Amino acid sequence: MELKDRVIIVTGASKGLGVAIAETCAREGATVVLAARSEGRLGALRERITAEGGRALAVRCDVSRLHDLERLVETSVATLGAIHGLVNNAGVNFVKPFLTVTEDEWDHVMDVDLKGSFFLSQLCARQMIAQGTGGSIVQIASVHTHASVAGASPYDAAKHGMVGFSKAAAIELAKERVRVNVLSPGLCRTEIWKALIAAAPSEAECARYWNSNIPAERLIEPTEIAGACVFLLGDRSSCITGANLMADLGVTSQLVSKEPYQSRHIVGE
Numbered sequence: 664m665e666l667k668d669r670v671i672i673v674t675g676a677s678k679g680l681g682v683a684i685a686e687t688c689a690r691e692g693a694t695v696v697l698a699a700r701s702e703g704r705l706g707a708l709r710e711r712i713t714a715e716g717g718r719a720l721a722v723r724c725d726v727s728r729l730h731d732l733e734r735l736v737e738t739s740v741a742t743l744g745a746i747h748g749l750v751n752n753a754g755v756n757f758v759k760p761f762l763t764v765t766e767d768e769w770d771h772v773m774d775v776d777l778k779g780s781f782f783l784s785q786l787c788a789r790q791m792i793a794q795g796t797g798g799s800i801v802q803i804a805s806v807h808t809h810a811s812v813a814g815a816s817p818y819d820a821a822k823h824g825m826v827g828f829s830k831a832a833a834i835e836l837a838k839e840r841v842r843v844n845v846l847s848p849g850l851c852r853t854e855i856w857k858a859l860i861a862a863a864p865s866e867a868e869c870a871r872y873w874n875s876n877i878p879a880e881r882l883i884e885p886t887e888i889a890g891a892c893v894f895l896l897g898d899r900s901s902c903i904t905g906a907n908l909m910a911d912l913g914v915t916s917q918l919v920s921k922e923p924y925q926s927r928h929i930v931g932e
């Protein structure tokens with residue numbers, strides 16, 4: 664068990680990647696603090712984890728509110744005694760042309776995706792230092808920290824911001840044995856995928872299009888992202904800090920998705 668006896672906070676644990684990350688951490692021996700806004704969903708997940716023999720604590724939390732983040736950390740420490748890991752997974756996606764984004768829309772994305780992850784990282788790092796154990800912080804960003812698509816400007820700004828502050832924090836906290844890394848997923852099978860299908864002529868058509876843009880020609884399953892999180896949270900990644908790991912089935916490594924007019928030139932021919 665990679666995370667035996669660790670206390671790990673997972674934000675956005677009410678659906679999608681957050682659920683898979685929380686369940687996988689619990690199976691790896693961690694006590695998981697489930698943080699999200701929906702108490703009903705958190706309660707259901709806590710019961711599922713407990714029924715499997717795992718340990719979980721559910722704390723209602725809006726990550727855009729500093730007061731909620733403080734309460735989350737206080738409750739975790741008061742109930743479980745320590746915090747060894749954090750996964751800043753909660754996030755809002757947002758698609759709108761750059762020329763039409765309003766101040767409120769910008770603020771909302773920044774508050775959830777960037778401010779929330781910044782201050783929760785700060786609060787957890789303070790606790791990890793105070794308890795003398797160090798710890799590991801993982802930010803769930805996106806392949807958008809490498810390249811973009813039209814309509815994603817506030818989301819991209821926030822996710823790039825996560826990479827930026829994580830590098831600074833990784834340097835400042837290295838001697839305290841607090842590691843800070845970013846995990847940047849490609850397209851995963853979550854609500855985001857359902858939203859793409861809803862906007863497409865058919866699921867098959869949508870899958871054909873996206874598979875043609877992904878070298879592995881498939882979506883990423885949430886459990887695969889969870890596995891990468893366990894690696895970054897656990898001791899096997901002990902020398903890795905300040906990194907931005909692309910979990911993307913090769914998407915950010917390719918220049919173009921398919922090249923129909925490939926050169927047949929061979930050196931020496």
Ligand SMILES: NC(=O)c1ccc[n+]([C@@H]2O[C@H](COP(=O)([O-])OP(=O)(O)OC[C@H]3O[C@@H](n4cnc5c(N)ncnc54)[C@H](O)[C@@H]3O)[C@@H](O)[C@H]2O)c1
Binds near residue numbers: 679
């Ligand atoms: N699914 C993908 O293809 C994909 C790709 C790259 C990055 N990501 C990132 O992974 C993370 C999870 O994505 P997902 O697909 O599971 O999304 P999702 O929409 O299914 O889940 C997002 C979670 O964040 C929570 N959340 C939103 N606002 C919150 C707030 N103010 N306070 C607390 N919780 C809040 C939601 O309740 C939900 O639990 C996000 O940060 C997203 O940007 C997802």
